[in-house]
Amino acid sequence: MNESWFDRMHRLRRPAFVLCASWFLLAILPAVAHAADSPRRPNFIFFLTDDQRADALSIAGNTVLKTPNIDQLARDGVRFTNAFVTTSLCAPSRASFLTGQWAHTHGVRTNERRSRLKPTQTIFADLLRDSGYEVAFIGKWHMDGAGRDRKWDYYFGFKGQGRYKHPEFAENDGPDRRYWKRYTDDMLGTKAIEFIRRPHTKPFCLFVFFKAPHRSWIRAPRHEKLFEDITVPEPDTLHTDYAGKPDAFKNADMKIGDFDDVVSFQKFAKDYYAVLTAVDENVGRVMKAVAEKKIVDDTAIIYSSDNGFFVGEWNFFDKRLMHEPSIRIPMILRYPRLIKPGATREDMVLNVDVAPTLLELAGSTRAGLDAGREHAATARGKRSRVARRLALRVLRVSCGPYGSQESRRSHGSLEVHPLLRGPTGIRALRSRRRSR
Numbered sequence: 001m002n003e004s005w006f007d008r009m010h011r012l013r014r015p016a017f018v019l020c021a022s023w024f025l026l027a028i029l030p031a032v033a034h035a036a037d038s039p040r041r042p043n044f045i046f047f048l049t050d051d052q053r054a055d056a057l058s059i060a061g062n063t064v065l066k067t068p069n070i071d072q073l074a075r076d077g078v079r080f081t082n083a084f085v086t087t088s089l090c091a092p093s094r095a096s097f098l099t100g101q102w103a104h105t106h107g108v109r110t111n112e113r114r115s116r117l118k119p120t121q122t123i124f125a126d127l128l129r130d131s132g133y134e135v136a137f138i139g140k141w142h143m144d145g146a147g148r149d150r151k152w153d154y155y156f157g158f159k160g161q162g163r164y165k166h167p168e169f170a171e172n173d174g175p176d177r178r179y180w181k182r183y184t185d186d187m188l189g190t191k192a193i194e195f196i197r198r199p200h201t202k203p204f205c206l207f208v209f210f211k212a213p214h215r216s217w218i219r220a221p222r223h224e225k226l227f228e229d230i231t232v233p234e235p236d237t238l239h240t241d242y243a244g245k246p247d248a249f250k251n252a253d254m255k256i257g258d259f260d261d262v263v264s265f266q267k268f269a270k271d272y273y274a275v276l277t278a279v280d281e282n283v284g285r286v287m288k289a290v291a292e293k294k295i296v297d298d299t300a301i302i303y304s305s306d307n308g309f310f311v312g313e314w315n316f317f318d319k320r321l322m323h324e325p326s327i328r329i330p331m332i333l334r335y336p337r338l339i340k341p342g343a344t345r346e347d348m349v350l351n352v353d354v355a356p357t358l359l360e361l362a363g364s365t366r367a368g369l370d371a372g373r374e375h376a377a378t379a380r381g382k383r384s385r386v387a388r389r390l391a392l393r394v395l396r397v398s399c400g401p402y403g404s405q406e407s408r409r410s411h412g413s414l415e416v417h418p419l420l421r422g423p424t425g426i427r428a429l430r431s432r433r434r435s436r
């Protein structure tokens with residue numbers, strides 16, 4: 001009798017390991033094929049962009065941007081069409097990806113320096129390393145310390161936002177060094193390729209965290225004229241009078257024209273898409289190296305972004321506010337040993353689900369990642385309840401536009417996200433709170 005992959009994982013698990021079925025993994029189970037016979041644990045390549053909205057992919061319907069290489073990942077794997085961040089801001093979301101924890105648990109609530117991930121806090125790379133993985137970080141950490149206070153087998157990264165051109169990187173324990181006439185995301189792609197081409201005696205987990213498409217957008221020289229002759233379609237709400245919207249929303253300091261690098265919708269949208277084009281090209285370069293190394297089947301690829309982005313909706317740029325363009329992210333998982341190609345899933349998945357899911361694929365312990373109770377509940381079959389609970393967490397922790405003080409003052413007028421409306425949404429939250 002054929003044994004399913006899920007049954008096999010349960011039969012093989014060791015008592016010392018806590019193997020909780022993650023919400024994320026349950027979501028892909030319908031697309032999961034029977035496991036290959038090889039007991040080898042997968043390599044991981046985790047591509048993360050900075051501020052890429054969910055539809056900034058041609059496979060997601062974007063009519064301007066062409067992303068053939070990222071699209072190919074989706075065609076070879078599964079694309080989640082309802083993926084969200086729990087806090088739509090760079091540093092808190094990155095910490096959630098790395099720790100599998102909510103922002104109010106890991107403590108990184110803002111992008112300020114004091115809001116850092118402590119070196120003693122466990123990230124999933126630590127657990128993979130402890131279980132025999134080689135771990136490498138390449139790119140943008142964004143939080144204080146630039147990730148250099150963690151244990152890596154290879155490190156190539158930069159402080160803070162870095163810069164698109166003439167970037168400054170540190171490699172392993174070396175000093176910061178300026179790379180003149182180089183483009184940041186091309187450098188990250190090159191270093192990722194160099195790492196992949198090395199001899200590896202252990203499975204590896206490679207983080208490739210791109211700088212793009214964070215503002216201020218500086219294009220690669222080869223993309224200077226990209227989109228020159230087109231007109232980007234305007235969102236319906238670009239010319240809004242904010243009628244009926246709360247003050248915190250109306251007065252958020254993130255309107256087109258508020259800053260020198262966001263002078264017009266057409267210019268900033270084209271720049272935003274142009275820097276993402278360089279990301280797509282570098283994903284293609286890295287995947288070519290994976291193919292040349294003949295590890296395509298042995299390597300799980302995850303592609304996501306630390307938050308979404310307003311591109312003209314409500315005349316906004318930026319993220320922070322809990323609205324669709326801001327909290328919805330791209331999420332792709334490609335692992336041909338387990339996932340049938342070309343699937344899309346509508347189940348809600350979150351940034352906090354990535355860490356436990358990758359650990360589960362590796363058969364590693366997830367001790368220390370304490371967002372696990374949601375996943376345990378899902379394992380018992382409470383799928384819809386879990387989805388709602390996760391969404392409510394989003395509401396609780398996502399409140400901090402540039403005008404954050406004003407947002408707090410007008411908290412009572414904050415809008416309710418459509419996911420939370422109706423009898424199973426916000427009323428359920430109030431009811432549960434009263435019952436405590």
Ligand SMILES: [Ca+2]
Pocket residue numbers: 050051089090091306307
């Ligand atoms: Ca970001």
